[in-house]
Amino acid sequence: MSAHASAAIDDKTFYLREEHHPENGTLLGFWTYLMSDCLIFAVLFACYGVLGRNYAAGPSGADLFDLKLVAINTAFLLLSSITYGLAMLEMEKNRKGTTLFWLGVTGVFGACFLGLELYEFWHLIHEGATPQRSAFLSSFFALVGTHGLHVFFGCVWLITLMVQVGQRGLILENRRRLMCLSMFWHFLDVVWIGVFTFVYLMGTL
Amino acid sequence: MAGTHAENAHGAHGHDDHGHGQSGAGHATLGGYLTGFFLSIILTAIPFWIVMGDVFRSTSTAAVVLLVFAAVQIVVHMVYFLHMNSKSEGGWNMLAMIFTAVLVVITLAGSFWVMHHLNTNMMPGGAHDMQNMEGMRPAETPEPR
Numbered sequence: 001m002s003a004h005a006s007a008a009i010d011d012k013t014f015y016l017r018e019e020h021h022p023e024n025g026t027l028l029g030f031w032t033y034l035m036s037d038c039l040i041f042a043v044l045f046a047c048y049g050v051l052g053r054n055y056a057a058g059p060s061g062a063d064l065f066d067l068k069l070v071a072i073n074t075a076f077l078l079l080s081s082i083t084y085g086l087a088m089l090e091m092e093k094n095r096k097g098t099t100l101f102w103l104g105v106t107g108v109f110g111a112c113f114l115g116l117e118l119y120e121f122w123h124l125i126h127e128g129a130t131p132q133r134s135a136f137l138s139s140f141f142a143l144v145g146t147h148g149l150h151v152f153f154g155c156v157w158l159i160t161l162m163v164q165v166g167q168r169g170l171i172l173e174n175r176r177r178l179m180c181l182s183m184f185w186h187f188l189d190v191v192w193i194g195v196f197t198f199v200y201l202m203g204t205l
Numbered sequence: 206m207a208g209t210h211a212e213n214a215h216g217a218h219g220h221d222d223h224g225h226g227q228s229g230a231g232h233a234t235l236g237g238y239l240t241g242f243f244l245s246i247i248l249t250a251i252p253f254w255i256v257m258g259d260v261f262r263s264t265s266t267a268a269v270v271l272l273v274f275a276a277v278q279i280v281v282h283m284v285y286f287l288h289m290n291s292k293s294e295g296g297w298n299m300l301a302m303i304f305t306a307v308l309v310v311i312t313l314a315g316s317f318w319v320m321h322h323l324n325t326n327m328m329p330g331g332a333h334d335m336q337n338m339e340g341m342r343p344a345e346t347p348e349p350r
Contacts, residue, residue, distance in 0.1 A: 027294065028294045028297055028298065028301075031294070031298050031301060031302075032301055035301050035302060035304070035305040036305075038305050038309065039305065039308060039309065039312070042308070042309040042312045042313060043312060045313060046312050046313050046316035046317070047316075049313065049316065049317055050316055050317065050320040067253065067256065067257055071253050074249055074253075075249075078242070078245055078246070078249065081242075081245075081282075081286055082238055082239075082241075082242045085233065085238035085241075085242075085286065086235075086238070088233055089233060089234075089235055089238070092233070183287060186282060186286040186287050187287065189282060189286070190279055190282045190283070190287070193249075193275050193278050193279055193282065194275060194279070196249075197252060197271050197272065197274070197275035198272075198275070201252055201253070201255075201256045201271050202268050202271055202272075204256055205256060205264045205267055205268060205271075
């Protein structure tokens, strides 16, 4: 690859290398960030695993969780993952309009997920199942809330990128940013697998 | 200047499309995403069905099955959505992930192990407590006997 490049355009080799490396560096660096984020979630999962059965004579997961709601939420997040994937495929084909369309659909699914999660939290707090009620609820709100916060910032990032793609088009910088957000978005879906299995399904058992 | 830069970069992109596909998240295909999507639907639907339909009588069996489904689905997401393989970023992605996985396992297993023993020993009426009580009973309450 480098032999071919240097033979063809010898004087530009320096620029090629400099241009190419930062992109790889960004993706690897972002992956490293995701891995450190993964450790935050691991600690929150460990907290929930340790404290998740300490109800302090309050409600348990089986009393509180509405699995139908969680199933719908899971579907929203899974659908947003596939629509983001479609946006990335359109980006590779250099179609700005359809890329923006699929990014918009992804954002709508993300917003639906957040709306339903906020409704669930509001419902729990309305019933008196506040974070202060028991160690179980503290660790529950900490874990699920942190995930929700990540999704919220993912949505903010998504809207920002849609504006940037709209203004500047699918330039190299925007492609790189979209790739980073792609990893972030799919990573959040991976974390959600852990949440719905470990918190909701195993809590209802 | 920005224009030539972008052109160069674009040229580079075109030249080593194959190499790029291996090194980044660039080798996505519609088939790959759809495969991952349908596998995820199946791997999500079955755990929900297990819990909502009360399929297993033993909760511990159900819990183990749920965790296995979650682990498989995480691998599916990693492969089909995050495009993990041993070659991406020259193997550094995989190395970082293995390192993280080791830390996660140590954190989770260590926490559960330590706290389980702590709970067992602190439990009122637990084995440790009973021993203490038995040892103390003759000295503490001699009169009722």
